[in-house]
Amino acid sequence: MRAGLTEDGTFPDSDVRRARPRRDATPVNSAASRPDWVPANAGQEFTTHVVPGKAAPAPHRRPVKRRSADKAEALAAAIRGGDRGALARGITLIESRAATHRAAADELLHLLTPQSGGAMRVGVTGAPGAGKSTFIDALGVQLCDAGRRVAVLSVDPSSPVTHGSILGDKTRMENLSRRPQAFIRPSPSGGELGGVARRTRETIVLCEAAGFDVVLVETVGVGQSEVLVRGMVDCFLVLLLAGAGDELQGIKKGILELADLLAVNKADGDNRARAEAAQREFGRALHYLAPPAGAWQPQVLACSSVTGEGIAGVWTTVEKFFALSRESGEFAVRRQAQALAWLDALVTEGLRETYTRRSGLAPLAAEIEAQVRTGLLPAPEGARRLLAAAGFAP
Ligand SMILES: Nc1nc2c(ncn2[C@@H]2O[C@H](COP(=O)(O)OP(=O)(O)OP(=O)(O)O)[C@@H](O)[C@H]2O)c(=O)[nH]1
Numbered sequence: 149m150r151a152g153l154t155e156d157g158t159f160p161d162s163d164v165r166r167a168r169p170r171r172d173a174t175p176v177n178s179a180a181s182r183p184d185w186v187p188a189n190a191g192q193e194f195t196t197h198v199v200p201g202k203a204a205p206a207p208h209r210r211p212v213k214r215r216s217a218d219k220a221e222a223l224a225a226a227i228r229g230g231d232r233g234a235l236a237r238g239i240t241l242i243e244s245r246a247a248t249h250r251a252a253a254d255e256l257l258h259l260l261t262p263q264s265g266g267a268m269r270v271g272v273t274g275a276p277g278a279g280k281s282t283f284i285d286a287l288g289v290q291l292c293d294a295g296r297r298v299a300v301l302s303v304d305p306s307s308p309v310t311h312g313s314i315l316g317d318k319t320r321m322e323n324l325s326r327r328p329q330a331f332i333r334p335s336p337s338g339g340e341l342g343g344v345a346r347r348t349r350e351t352i353v354l355c356e357a358a359g360f361d362v363v364l365v366e367t368v369g370v371g372q373s374e375v376l377v378r379g380m381v382d383c384f385l386v387l388l389l390a391g392a393g394d395e396l397q398g399i400k401k402g403i404l405e406l407a408d409l410l411a412v413n414k415a416d417g418d419n420r421a422r423a424e425a426a427q428r429e430f431g432r433a434l435h436y437l438a439p440p441a442g443a444w445q446p447q448v449l450a451c452s453s454v455t456g457e458g459i460a461g462v463w464t465t466v467e468k469f470f471a472l473s474r475e476s477g478e479f480a481v482r483r484q485a486q487a488l489a490w491l492d493a494l495v496t497e498g499l500r501e502t503y504t505r506r507s508g509l510a511p512l513a514a515e516i517e518a519q520v521r522t523g524l525l526p527a528p529e530g531a532r533r534l535l536a537a538a539g540f541a542p
C-alpha cells in the first residue's frame with residue numbers, strides 16, 4: 149500500500165478529505181471547497197479551491213499474487229487428492245503462455261515438487277506409424293489391470309501441423325482412455341521445441357504428485373524430440389518395424405544409441421516371421437550400434453500392439469532395467485542428469501525470451517543478419533555484436 153493511503157486506496161480521514169467537495173458542482177471557493185488556510189472571511193480573491201481528488205487505484209500487485217497463491221494452493225491440494233479435473237486444469241495453467249498465469253504455475257510446481265519423482269518415467273519413440281500410440285494403449289491397459297496408474301504424455305514439436313495426429317492418438321488410445329486409472333494428455337500445441345519440452349517436464353511433476361506411478365512419454369513426429377524425451381525419462385524404448393530390405397531404414401543410428409530397449413512391433417499375422425527376423429538382425433547390429441553403457445545391455449524384443457502378444461515381455465524387461473538401474477546407481481545418475489537438463493533448458497529459454505523481448509534490437513538484428521547472409525560480417529562477430537547490444541556479452 150502506498151504511504152498515506154488507507155486500505156481502500158483513498159486518503160485517510162484528514163482535513164484534506166474533509167475539505168474535499170462533493171462531486172456536484174460546488175461553487176468555486178465556497179465554504180465546502182475552501183482549503184483550511186483560506187481566511188474564513190475571504191472573498192473571491194482566493195481562487196484556490198480543493199478539487200475532488202481521484203482516488204488512487206487500489207494497490208493491485210499483492211492481491212493478484214495472493215489470488216495466484218490461493219489458486220495454486222487449492223489446485224495443488226485437489227491434484228494431490230487425485231482429482232483428474234484439477235490435474236487437467238493444472239496442466240492447462242502450466243501450458244498457458246499468458247504472463248499472468250506464470251506466477252500461479254510456478255507456485256503450483258513449487259507446491260507439488262516435493263510429491264514428485266515417484267513414477268517410472270518411460271519414453272516411447274519410433275518412426276511415424278511404428279505403432280507407438282497403439283503400443284502405449286495396449287501396454288497401458290495391461291498396467292492398469294495390474295493395478296498401476298498410468299499417465300500418457302506426448303512431445304510434439306510440430307503440433308500445429310500434426311494436430312490431426314494428436315487427435316488420432318486419442319482415438320488410437322481408445323481402450324486406455326476409458327480406464328479410470330489412466331490419464332492421457334496430448335502434447336501442448338505449438339511453440340518451439342524447448343518450450344514444449346519444459347511444459348512436458350512440468351506436466352510429469354504434476355502427474356507424479358497426482359499419484360501416477362508410470363508416466364509414458366510418446367514422441368510425435370521426427371526430429372529432435374527423441375533426444376529431448378530421452379533427457380526426461382529413466383528408460384527409453386524404441387519401437388522398430390520390420391522394414392522391407394534395409395532393416396535400419398528410417399532409424400537414425402543416434403536413436404539406437406539412446407535406446408535402453410528396442411521392440412520390433414507389428415509381430416503378428418503375415419508380418420510375424422519378418423518381425424522376428426528383424427529382431428535377430430537388430431540384435432546383431434546392436435553390439436556395434438549401441439554398445440552397453442554401464443551394467444545394462446540393451447535388448448531387442450518383438451511384440452504386437454494389436455494382439456497384445458509380447459507386450460508383457462516388454463514390460464518385464466523394462467522392470468528388469470529399472471531394478472538393475474537402481475541397483476547400479478545409474479537411475480540416480482540419470483535423474484540428476486534430467487534435473488540438470490531441465491535447468492539448462494530453462495536458462496536457455498529464459499535467455500531467449502529476454503533477448504527477443506528487447507524489441508529495440510529488431511532493426512540491429514535485421515541489419516546484422518543481412519550482413520552475415522551476404523558475407524560482409526562473420527557470424528561470430530555478428531553474434532557478439534547482437535549479444536553485446538542485448539546486454540549479455542561481457
Ligand atoms: N498389425 C499391426 N498393426 C499395428 C500394430 N501397432 C500399430 N498398428 C497400426 O499401425 C498404424 C499406426 O499406429 P500408431 O499407433 O498410430 O503409430 P504411431 O507410431 O503412434 O504413429 P504417429 O504417432 O503418427 O507417429 C495404425 O493403423 C495401427 O493400427 C501392430 O502391432 N500390429
Ligand SMILES: [Mg+2]
Nearest residue numbers: 280281317366
Ligand atoms: Mg502416435
